[in-house]
Amino acid sequence: xxxxxxxxxxxxxxxxxxxxxxxxxxxxxxxxxxxxxxxxxxxxxxxxxxxxxxxxxxxxxxxxxxxxxxxxxxxxxxxxxxxxxxxxxxxxxxxxxxxxxxxxxxxxxxxxxxxxxxxxxxxxxxxxxxxxxxxxxxxxxxxxxxxxxxxxxxxxxxxxxxxxxxxxxxxxxxxxxxxxxxxxxx
Amino acid sequence: xxxxxxxxxxxxxxxxxxxxxxxxxxxxxxxxxxxxxxxxxxxxxxxxxxxxxxxxxxxxxxxxxxxxxxxxxxxxxxxxxxxxxxxxxxxxxxxxxxxxxxxxxxxxxxxxxxxxxxxxxxxxxxx
Numbered sequence: 001x002x003x004x005x006x007x008x009x010x011x012x013x014x015x016x017x018x019x020x021x022x023x024x025x026x027x028x029x030x031x032x033x034x035x036x037x038x039x040x041x042x043x044x045x046x047x048x049x050x051x052x053x054x055x056x057x058x059x060x061x062x063x064x065x066x067x068x069x070x071x072x073x074x075x076x077x078x079x080x081x082x083x084x085x086x087x088x089x090x091x092x093x094x095x096x097x098x099x100x101x102x103x104x105x106x107x108x109x110x111x112x113x114x115x116x117x118x119x120x121x122x123x124x125x126x127x128x129x130x131x132x133x134x135x136x137x138x139x140x141x142x143x144x145x146x147x148x149x150x151x152x153x154x155x156x157x158x159x160x161x162x163x164x165x166x167x168x169x170x171x172x173x174x175x176x177x178x179x180x181x182x183x184x185x186x
Numbered sequence: 187x188x189x190x191x192x193x194x195x196x197x198x199x200x201x202x203x204x205x206x207x208x209x210x211x212x213x214x215x216x217x218x219x220x221x222x223x224x225x226x227x228x229x230x231x232x233x234x235x236x237x238x239x240x241x242x243x244x245x246x247x248x249x250x251x252x253x254x255x256x257x258x259x260x261x262x263x264x265x266x267x268x269x270x271x272x273x274x275x276x277x278x279x280x281x282x283x284x285x286x287x288x289x290x291x292x293x294x295x296x297x298x299x300x301x302x303x304x305x306x307x308x309x310x311x312x313x
Contacts, residue, residue: 027197027219030219031196031197034217035196048285048287048288048313049287049288049289052251052288052290053290055251056251056253056290059217059251059253060253060254063217063219063253063255066219067219132293132297135297136297136300136301139257139258139261139297139301140261140301152254152255152257152258153254155254156254156257160290
C-alpha cells in the first residue's frame with residue numbers, strides 16, 4: 001500500500017509544483033511552505049488579490065493537516081520508515097488555465113471519512129451567500145474543538161476558492177481511508 | 187495598569203494595548219496554529235481594562251492575513267470591547283483597515299460589524 005499512496009503523491013506533484021511536502025507537518029514546515037508559495041507567486045507577477053486567496057486557502061489546508069493528523073496505520077509507518085509516525089502531504093500546482101490547485105492527503109478513520117464526506121458535499125451545495133451566512137453562524141457559536149479548530153476552515157476555503165472541492169476517500173484497509181482534498185483557486 | 191506590547195512575527199501580529207491612551211492595536215499577520223494561546227492574555231487584559239477604561243477607546247485593526255482560528259479569537263476581543271461599551275465605561279470605535287483592492291478583508295470586517303453592536307469605520311488604505 002505504501003507504493004499506492006506515495007505513488008499518488010508522486011502523480012499529483014507531477015508537472016511543476018510550486019511547493020510540495022510529504023511526511024510530518026510541523027509549524028516550521030507550514031511557515032516554509034507559505035513563504036515559498038508567496039515568494040514564487042509574487043516573483044511570477046501574480047496579482048496581489050490572487051496571492052492572498054491562495055495564501056489564505058493554504059494556511060487553512062496546512063493547518064487542517066497539522067491539527068488533524070490521524071496516526072497512520074502501523075504497517076504504513078513501518079513500510080515508509082516514518083521516524084515520528086506522522087504522514088500527510090500537500091502540493092500546489094498551477095494549471096494551464098491559470099487556476100491553482102492545492103491538494104492535501106491524510107489518513108482518516110472510517111467514521112471521520114463519513115462525516116467529512118457529508119460536510120464537503122454540504123459545502124459544495126451552497127452558494128457564496130449561503131457560505132457567508134454559515135461562516136457568520138459558526139464564527140459566533142463560541143465553540144472550539146479540542147484541537148483548537150473553530151470549525152471554520154472548510155467554510156473559509158470554500159468561500160475563498162469560489163469553486164467546488166474535489167475529493168476522494170481511497171480505501172486503505174478495514175480501518176483507514178486515505179483522504180485526498182482538492183481546492184481550486186481560479 | 188500595564189500596557190501590552192508584542193512584536194510581530196511571520197505568524198503573529200504586532201500588539202499594542204495601551205491602558206493610558208485607550209488605543210488598542212492589532213497589526214500584521216495572525217495565522218498561528220494555536221490562536222487561543224496567543225489571544226488569551228489579550229482577552230484577559232481587556233477584562234481588567236474594563237475597570238479603568240474611560241473616554242474613547244480607539245481600536246485599530248490592520249491585518250494582512252488571519253486564519254480561521256484567529257477569527258474566533260478576534261471576535262472574543264471585540265466582544266470584550268462591546269461589553270465595555272455596554273457598561274458605559276467608554277465609547278468604543280473600531281477602525282478596520284484594508285488595502286484598497288482587498289475586498290475579502292473589507293468583507294471580513296463587515297462580517298464582524300454585522301455580528302457586533304459597536305461602531306466600525308472601514309478605512310481603505312492606498313497600496
